[in-house]
Amino acid sequence: MPDMPDENYKIKTNDVTVDYGDKRALHGINLNIQSNQVTSLIGPSGCGKSTFIRCLNRMNDLIMGCHVNGSILIDNTDINLPETDIVELRARIGMVFQKPNPFPKSIYDNVAYGPRIHGLTKNKDDLDHVVTKSLKRAGLWKEVSDRLDASGLSLSGGQQQRLCIARAIAVNPDVLLMDEPCSALDPIATAVIEELINELKERYTIVIVTHSMQQAARLSQKTAYFHLGEMIEFDDTSTIFTNPKHEMTESYITGKIG
Amino acid sequence: MTDIKPNIRLKKRYRAEVRFKIYCASALAIGMIILLTLISSITISAIPAFTQINISIDVQLEDDDIQTFKENPTDVSWRTIQKKSIYKMFPEITSRSDKRELNKIVSTGAYLEIEKFYNRNRDLIKQTNKIYVPAADDIDLIIKNLTDRDLPENMRTISDKQLSYLDTMIEEDRIKKSFSWRLFSNGDSREPELAGLKGGIVGTLLTMFVTLIISFPVGVLAAVYLEEIAPKNRLTDIIEVNINNLAAVPSIVYGLLGLAIFLNYMNMPRSAPLVGGIVLALMTLPVIIIATRASLASIPPSIREAAYGVGASQMQVITHHVVPLALPGILTGTIIGIARAAGETAPLLMIGMMAFIVDIPTGITDKATVLPAQVYMWANNPERSFEYLTSAAILVLLVILIVINLLAIILRKKYERRW
Ligand SMILES: Nc1ncnc2c1ncn2[C@@H]1O[C@H](COP(=O)(O)OP(=O)(O)OP(=O)(O)O)[C@@H](O)[C@H]1O
Numbered sequence: 001m002p003d004m005p006d007e008n009y010k011i012k013t014n015d016v017t018v019d020y021g022d023k024r025a026l027h028g029i030n031l032n033i034q035s036n037q038v039t040s041l042i043g044p045s046g047c048g049k050s051t052f053i054r055c056l057n058r059m060n061d062l063i064m065g066c067h068v069n070g071s072i073l074i075d076n077t078d079i080n081l082p083e084t085d086i087v088e089l090r091a092r093i094g095m096v097f098q099k100p101n102p103f104p105k106s107i108y109d110n111v112a113y114g115p116r117i118h119g120l121t122k123n124k125d126d127l128d129h130v131v132t133k134s135l136k137r138a139g140l141w142k143e144v145s146d147r148l149d150a151s152g153l154s155l156s157g158g159q160q161q162r163l164c165i166a167r168a169i170a171v172n173p174d175v176l177l178m179d180e181p182c183s184a185l186d187p188i189a190t191a192v193i194e195e196l197i198n199e200l201k202e203r204y205t206i207v208i209v210t211h212s213m214q215q216a217a218r219l220s221q222k223t224a225y226f227h228l229g230e231m232i233e234f235d236d237t238s239t240i241f242t243n244p245k246h247e248m249t250e251s252y253i254t255g256k257i258g
Numbered sequence: 259m260t261d262i263k264p265n266i267r268l269k270k271r272y273r274a275e276v277r278f279k280i281y282c283a284s285a286l287a288i289g290m291i292i293l294l295t296l297i298s299s300i301t302i303s304a305i306p307a308f309t310q311i312n313i314s315i316d317v318q319l320e321d322d323d324i325q326t327f328k329e330n331p332t333d334v335s336w337r338t339i340q341k342k343s344i345y346k347m348f349p350e351i352t353s354r355s356d357k358r359e360l361n362k363i364v365s366t367g368a369y370l371e372i373e374k375f376y377n378r379n380r381d382l383i384k385q386t387n388k389i390y391v392p393a394a395d396d397i398d399l400i401i402k403n404l405t406d407r408d409l410p411e412n413m414r415t416i417s418d419k420q421l422s423y424l425d426t427m428i429e430e431d432r433i434k435k436s437f438s439w440r441l442f443s444n445g446d447s448r449e450p451e452l453a454g455l456k457g458g459i460v461g462t463l464l465t466m467f468v469t470l471i472i473s474f475p476v477g478v479l480a481a482v483y484l485e486e487i488a489p490k491n492r493l494t495d496i497i498e499v500n501i502n503n504l505a506a507v508p509s510i511v512y513g514l515l516g517l518a519i520f521l522n523y524m525n526m527p528r529s530a531p532l533v534g535g536i537v538l539a540l541m542t543l544p545v546i547i548i549a550t551r552a553s554l555a556s557i558p559p560s561i562r563e564a565a566y567g568v569g570a571s572q573m574q575v576i577t578h579h580v581v582p583l584a585l586p587g588i589l590t591g592t593i594i595g596i597a598r599a600a601g602e603t604a605p606l607l608m609i610g611m612m613a614f615i616v617d618i619p620t621g622i623t624d625k626a627t628v629l630p631a632q633v634y635m636w637a638n639n640p641e642r643s644f645e646y647l648t649s650a651a652i653l654v655l656l657v658i659l660i661v662i663n664l665l666a667i668i669l670r671k672k673y674e675r676r677w
């Protein structure tokens with residue numbers, strides 16, 4: 001693939017380091033992520049995948065004693081500048097967590113919450129429309145259309161995770177960060193979500209953390225391999241899985257590390 | 259052999275579990291027995307206080323009394339009218355000392371009933387009216403069989419003569435027993451047959467109102483700041499330790515503080531629910547802060563992450579998600595704190611709310627007392643009827659506390675049931 005001009009990268013990180021107190025979790029990560037693609041992050045447990053993905057919407061701000069250094073550019077703006085509006089940033093960079101975490105509110109309110117607080121809709125009809133659209137895109141509409149007033153917690157694990165995806169896309173973000181979205185799900189629910197991710201990448205830039213090599217191979221165009229806080233290798237997914245340049249990558253994907 | 263061993267172990271374990279269950283059940287039983295004994299003994303001794311003995315007297319206003327009543331109702335000497343009416347019922351009694359004894363059969367406040375009657379029924383001033391007035395407290399006890407009338411005369415507060423007058427009244431069917439509404443409609447009094455709890459009840463409600471509107475918002479906001487907003491550092495640790503200590507400070511210390519600051523320094527009114535409420539609010543604050551913090555800390559971080567993740571601001575995360583979810587715990591803590599404050603006397607002693615106050619307070623700056631203070635004062639009164647009244651007051655206080663706790667449970671259920 002020929003080198004793309006800089007402007008086509010949605011996210012550019014340069015020498016990102018993260019410290020939890022005096023423990024360094026990420027050592028200088030340089031990773032550029034393209035629009036409308038799925039980028040997977042793989043690597044053994046504790047290597048810093050979650051830490052990295054949480055830098056991209058400044059979720060690490062919530063953790064006491066966590067310091068992020070280096071530059072993270074999204075649409076060529078540094079998101080760590082003091083004048084960044086975190087609320088606006090997090091609305092633009094949606095996130096789906098490893099464990100489904102719907103609000104203990106109705107299904108409708110779960111999806112409507114984001115649009116409401118950001119004032120994205122003018123009236124009730126508008127909001128209804130956004131909720132319906134988001135649930136449809138998350139592939140949940142058919143299952144819940146007749147019980148939007150039921151609690152989000154009354155859904156099954158896989159349904160809850162799709163509800164969380166619907167909630168994230170209801171605010172119409174550009175980027176969707178997914179931290180092991182399928183780790184709590186069975187193969188059928190996983191397949192539904194994978195299909196969904198494939199559709200969503202037409203509109204969004206998706207970064208996904210996964211422990212499943214097959215999932216990374218099936219879903220993503222690019223894959224990054226992390227090890228002990230370093231990014232060892234980043235390339236087209238096909239290259240990583242068929243012809244890795246680094247032997248650590250190779251031993252991980254063949255199951256020798258991990 | 260190998261089969262027997264696990265069998266013995268299993269039996270042993272079963273026995274141990276049964277024993278454990280028995281220990282737990284007996285602990286509960288002991289608690290219940292103590293509680294039941296307490297409540298039933300209070301209830302039994304409170305029963306006489308809920309009825310009152312009334313004596314009917316025939317009242318006929320004289321012409322000049324009618325004249326005064328028409329021109330200037332406050333100038334009528336109702337006491338004299340009361341005496342005259344009673345003497346008329348026993349024309350054979352002439353000596354002054356006998357007359358005095360006769361008059362002592364009815365309450366010293368009997369004239370108040372006559373005054374009330376004529377103020378309500380102005381069209382009946384010309385005719386003879388049968389008016390029920392409360393009996394004196396010792397007569398009340400005789401009729402309720404709580405004093406033995408066969409005791410020798412020098413061991414009773416009632417003379418043989420008074421007893422014979424009383425018997426005549428009983429024969430004439432002038433005695434009536436009725437529910438003692440004045441227990442709830444009168445203020446305090448030195449006379450047991452006139453004393454009521456309204457002053458204490460209203461005083462308690464006003465004081466609790468002040469306590470609640472100060473301690474709830476301040477306590478919850480302080481807890482939210484400590485738990486959700488403040489950085490965790492040495493300073494917040496020190497504050498936390500001190501708040502926990504404050505919860506253990508003897509309540510009288512808050513009274514001393516109230517005396518020094520609110521009365522002596524800020525010149526706030528003495529004996530007022532305003533000051534009492536503030537003092538009790540100070541006492542309740544640490545309880546509310548601790549309960550609120552515990553309740554906030556129990557909200558899973560994943561809810562906060564979810565809200566931040568869709569771009570909620572910190573205030574939105576707190577007000578839309580964390581506090582509503584923590585509300586059942588917050589309410590429980592608040593109501594435990596308020597209920598404790600409602601039963602408190604020591605701090606109120608220092609700011610003058612433990613006082614004999616007859617008037618019913620109408621606002622938070624009026625002089626007032628509270629129910630537990632009234633219980634304490636009544637228990638110290640020498641008249642035997644106050645024994646029963648004290649139990650009745652305790653019962654009323656218990657009922658108020660039970661209502662508060664019930665409210666807590668209902669609120670809790672309401673918010674818990676949402677999902
Ligand atoms: N809140 C925290 N405080 C201190 N250290 C942390 C914290 N979160 C993560 N770490 C440390 O940072 C390193 C990277 O953790 P991270 O959660 O990013 O790993 P991960 O790659 O997501 O692992 P997994 O696949 O198990 O989720 C780990 O060594 C971990 O111990």
Ligand SMILES: [Mg+2]
Pocket residue numbers: 049050051179
């Ligand atoms: Mg992780």
